[in-house]
Amino acid sequence: MCGIFAYVLCNFPKERKHILEVLFNGLRRLEYRGYDSAGISIDYEPCNATKASGGLKDLAISRPPLVFRQSGKIEKLVTTVYQEVDETELDLEVTFPNHVGIAHTRWATHGPPSPKNSHPQSSGEGNEFLVVHNGIITNYMVLKETLLRHGFTFESDTDTEVIPKLAKFVYDKLSEEINSMKQSGGEALSFHQVVMEVVRQLEGAYALIFKSPHYPNELVACKRGSPLLIGVKSPGCPAKDVKEDADVKDGFSTLKDSGSRKELFLASDASALVEHTKRVMIIEDDEVVHVKDGSVSIFKFDPTKNLGGLRRPASVQRALSTLDMEVEQIKKGNYDHFMQKEIYEQPESLRTTLRGRLIPGDESKVKGVLLGGLKAHLRTIRRSRRILFIGCGTSFHAALATRPLVEELSEVPVTMEIASDFLDRRAPIYREDTAVFVSQSGETADTLQALEYAKSHGALCVGITNTVGSAISRGTDCGVHINAGCEIGVASTKAYTSQIAVMTMLALAIGEDAISTRARREAIIDGLLDLPGVVKEVLKLDEKMKELAATLMEEQSLLLFGRGYNYATALEGALKVKELALMHSEGILAGEMKHGPLALVDETLPIIVIATRDSTCSKQQSVIQQLQARKGRLIVMCAKGDAAIMCPNGASYVIEVPHIQDCLQPIINIIPLQLLAYHLTVLRGFNVDQPRNLAKSVTTE
Incomplete structure (x- = not known):
């Protein structure tokens, strides 16, 4: 949930002001993930500094790294930094040929938002070790008690503070041991050896970046369960000028070239890298990355095994990848908010998701779908004992929306599991099962x-994510990338509709060998081909949903009734209103109305009933009549032209949406509810893109 960014200069002279602005802008690119405080660390002085007024001179590092931390927004941190620069007369024009700067946005878990709880966290006086951290250290109390016994004092409430203090403890201890080794010809203690001994003691999830004046201009990063990427930019290689097919040797040699001129960027999210470079490398779990003298070394180690002394672990070679992202995707353009932009991008995101995967059919070809990532495993999926969909929040709702179709076309039982509950129960799962893991980020901790x-x-594991190279896409046996594009707003919109489209194609692929359902499958494929155009049409309801939002903005609660394919629509619509507009809302299975929820109905409580054309339409008509009999304040969503049929006695508000294939209707029906949540939030004066207490990617439990 926290944001990590680092900027490394390798024989690439830049002024302090430039370094600060790159770090600040890296944090700005990460702020969409949600945060409540921020901080940075830069060097006070370089070993070699060139001032604008004169030539080169050697300077010994006599002052510890500077650390700036502040609660609140990034601009508050920026103001604090430049105020301190003015007060201390810190030279912004001094040039650093080599430099390591680290930055962080924090989402509070241990201790409230405050400067002392912000990152970077320090080992103590002198800032001998500084750490930025995304994740949670579950055994931090045990480590803290040990360090307290060794004389360390703690200032923050965070779990992170134990890490830099543990680094100092390890460094001091190993330095004593290695002194005798040096005298007998042994190697000096390296930065990555210190970090390895530290992370060997840590339990939990983390992505970490270490900085230390003991190792000037060096950086060490590592991860377990939280995302972290490295971007590389060399002179004469602009961000978009990238070889698509760099092999391992070429990709790795770019990073191993010690002494070469380059800029390196490390981040927990690709959105902070794309404006600088599209040449990236994904750090895997239990890898330690050491940046030194322009060279990047990657070491793989088993944290459960002691290497014995300070033996060097095996190094890893890996090719650079190319980011499939453009700078324009992380900018709002002409829209007021990222969420508004992403709602309106849904025709194009769906078109991209479907591109190349639908076979329209002609005289020589049967209509079908082509999912290359699943092709080799479809026979196994068809023979499964059951199919489990596993996800959290919006991703769970997307899977729920497609469950009826998967069951219909595969004739295999489908089980829905919320990832956290699945783990809490240690639910039984078998080799004959297929488990489908749905996650927008591909890094969701519970999933x-x-x-x-x-x-x-031993189950067959299938991944459905929006992020190429994510932990879920790497960890599953097969899968599908949804191609929805970068999503900046915390509340998922276009990823949700693209997930439904992908899982609809999954159902079609599983059932493609059944003759009895061929006509049904072909009708769905026709609907998918028409889908982007229909979504474009439903977006015309924007002004109408703004009017509805104005009538609801003072309300305290909202109920949504759905059934069949659209039970998920009710849940997702309620979630959007809840997380954005901070208004109590609840999605209810309409079939359960008489088992309790009916007691809430009166003339003041607004209730949205989703009653578009499908097999449950007549049942929803009955629900509407029962609510009207109890003077319910009804808002009915129905197909165009059905208002008189569905609401013969009228309703306080009717939302008429275009009709499409029943299994695709949830994609159409959610869009007015996304618009409603958006306008409610704006009218109620809340932050649409950064809801209170929430983060974009939940990478910790």
């Missing part, structure tokens, strides 16, 4: 843990 659990029991 990742559920994946490891399913793999350990």
Whole structure:
């Protein structure tokens, strides 16, 4: 949930002001993930500094790294930094040929938002070790008690503070041991050796970046369960000028070239890298990355095994990848908010998701779908004992929306599992099962843990994510990338509709060998081909949903009734209103109305009933009549032209949406509810893109 960014200069002279602005802008690119405080660390002085007024001179590093931390927004941190620069007369024009700067946005878990709880966290006086951290250290109390006994004092409430203090403890201890080794010809203690001994003691999830004046201009990063990427930019290689097919040797040699001129960027999210470079490398779990003298070394180690002394672990070679992202995707353009932009991008995101995967059919070809990532495993999926959909929040709702179709076309039982509950129960799972893991980011902590659990029991694991190279896409046996594009707003919109489209194609692929359902499948394919155009049409309801939002903005609660394919629509619509407009809302299965929820109905409580054309339409008509009999304040969503049929006695508000194939209707029906949540939030004066207490990617439990 926290944001990590680092900027490394390798024989690439830049002024302090430039370094500060790159770090600040890296944080700005990460702020969409949600945060409540921020901080940075830069060097006070370089070993070699060139001032604008004169030539080169050697300077010994006599002052510890500077650390700036502040609660609140990034601009508050920026103001604090430049105020301190003015007060201390810190030279912004001094040039650093080499430099390591680290930055962080924090989402509070241990201790409230405050400067002392912000990152970077320090080892103490002198800032001998500084750390930025995304994740949670579950055994921090045990480590803290140990360090307290060794004389360390703690200032923050965070779990992170134990890490830099543990680094100092390890460094001091190993330095004593290695002194005798140096005298007998042994090697000096390296930065990555210190970090390895530190992370060997840590339990939990983390992505970490270490900085230390003991190792000037060096950086060490590592991860376990939280995302972290490296971007590389060399002179004469602009961000978009990238070889698509760099092999391992070429990709790795770019990073191993010690002494070469380059800029390196490390981040927990690709959105902070894309404006600088599209040449990236994904750091895997239990890898330690050491940046030194322009060279990047990657070491793989087993944290459960002691290497014995300070033996060097095996190094890893890996090719650079190319980011499939453009700078324009992380900018708002002409829209007021990222969420508004992403709602309006849905025709194009769906078109991209479907492109190349639908076979329209002609005289020589049967209509069908082509999912290359699943082709080799479809026979196994068809023979499954059952199919499990596992996800959290919006991703769970997307899977729920497609469950009826998967069951219909595959004739295999489908089980829905919320990842956290699945883990809490240690639910039984078998080799004959297919487990489908749905996650927008591909890094969701509970879903990742559920994946490891399913793999350990031998199930076939399928991933559906929006992020190429994510932990879920790497950890599953096969899968589909949804191609929805970068999503900046915390509340998922276009990823949700693209997930439904992908899982609809999954159902079609599983059932493609059944003759009895051929006509049904072809009708759905025709609907998918028409889908982007129909979504474009439903977006014309924007002004109408703004009017509805104005009538609801003072309300305290909202109920949404759905059934069949659209039970998920009710849940997702309620979630959007809840997380954005901070208004109590609840999605209810309409079939359960008489088992309790009916007691809430009166003339003041607004109730949205989703009653578009499908097999449950007549049942929803009955629900509407029962609510009207109890003077319910009804808002009815129905197909165009059906208002008189569905609401013969009228309703306080009717939302008429275009009709499409029943299994695709949830994609159409959610869009007016996304618009409603958006306008409610704006009218109520809340932050649409950064809802209170929430983060974009939940990478910790």
